[in-house]
Amino acid sequence: MADSDSGEGLSIQDLQQHIHRMYYDKDVARGVDGTFMWLMEEVGELASALRGDDRENLKEEFADVIAWLFTIANVADVNLADALAAKYGNGCPGCGKFECTCSLDEKP
């Protein structure tokens, strides 16, 4: 990934390939279930960080959760950029608007 001081220009596809290069062999060896356990651990750490006031830690925890999600997607052979474009590329999946008008009570 070029220019690692800033994420500007970082694409979903590049990130997924970067994570693939870093972790794919280990992830396949561990398997989907074991990898999902790590994701859950990081999600818990994110919950904790959201309650705290350490901004640097919060940024790291977001990055970790996203990295684990991408790593599971690699094991599952899902192209996340395409999946995101398909589901959200044309506005909210619920109401179809680019500024969602779904009720707060509905599942968005």
Next chain:
Amino acid sequence: MADSDSGEGLSIQDLQQHIHRMYYDKDVARGVDGTFMWLMEEVGELASALRGDDRENLKEEFADVIAWLFTIANVADVNLADALAAKYGNGCPGCGKFECTCSLDEKP
């Protein structure tokens, strides 16, 4: 987001702005905790999809979890592209390599 048939070229930054436009007002009204509950519901659906064999549903569930993560990052005012570049831009945070050599037993 341009060219919503394919995610090629979709940047982390663009996606976060797109999610912001769609959902920010609702997310702030709901609050971090309520929004996190929705994230957890989607994570559960992802776990279920990973056990099944419906590929289209699996892609959607990945997209949903990522969208909810991004939406929480907006409420928390965290720039995800920068957070990812900072944590993972120079290789594995654990071993520093672009092909991770951490032991399978360690926290990666």
